[in-house]
Amino acid sequence: MSPNNVKTFTIDGKPVSATEGETILEVARQNGIDIPTLCNKTGLTPTGQCRLCMIEVTGSNRLFPSCVTKPEEGMEITTDSPRLLKYRQMILELLFSERNHVCAVCVSNGHCDLQKMSQRLGVTHIRYPYLNPKFSVDGSHPKFEVDHNRCILCQRCIRVCDEVEGAHTWDIMGRGISARVITDLNQSWGSSETCTGCGKCVHVCPTGALSEKGKSVAEMTKRRQFLPYLQAMRGEGST
Secondary structure, three states: OOHHHOEEEEEOOEEEEEOOOOOHHHHHHHOOOOOOOOOOOOOOOOOOOOOOOEEEEOOOOOEEEOOOOOOOOOOEEEOOOHHHHHHHHHHHHHHHHHOOOOHHHOOOOOOOHHHHHHHHOOOOOOOOOOOOOOOOEEOOOOOEEEEHHHOOOOOHHHHHHHHHHOOOOEEEEOOHHHOEEEEOOOEOHHHOOOOOOOOHHHHHOOOOOEEEOOOOOOOOOOOOOHHHHHHHHHHHHOO
16 A cells, blocks of 8 residues: 555544545544444445434534545544534434334344444433324234334445345335335335345344344344455455
């Protein structure tokens, strides 16, 4: 790697460096700095969906999503501040108020990324009115089900199905509060002609929106580490 392609900068006062193409989030993780995120998943293309990974850059009033922002030479980056905590807590509260996240009766209770992130960032109550939408539960698939009430629209399922499985069964339909993930052209999951039944979407889902059938409250544990392994194997096979 040419020295001209290496960027040197600081994250929370710590001198770091990045090679061509690396994002601020990737460099932070390499240096033991844990920036909160819900939509990001190692091995999947980052999209900046959840905005939890926003960081401050000295000299700018803007906040930048670290998962899709490339560092520049001399940048001074802050990943943890009262301002960032305020924004992150607000994002989590809005996610909870937008759908119907009732942890006590969720199959992913105790294994949910949204729940864990709220505990980490000190979200103990919701200041916004609950919208209480009436979303359906699709249990037509023989092995899995989707509960749109628990979806946070992170699009992990869409990306893993497209980028890893190569099926592109999942997509997004609608806008704003009405947006939801769909299979094929808004068919029931069980009637999908493209779904391979691999379950990758279920195991990258950060909440209880996608789950295996037959799971009761708190029983839906997910294989969080399988995706980087699959990506590594695919990379080795292509060289």
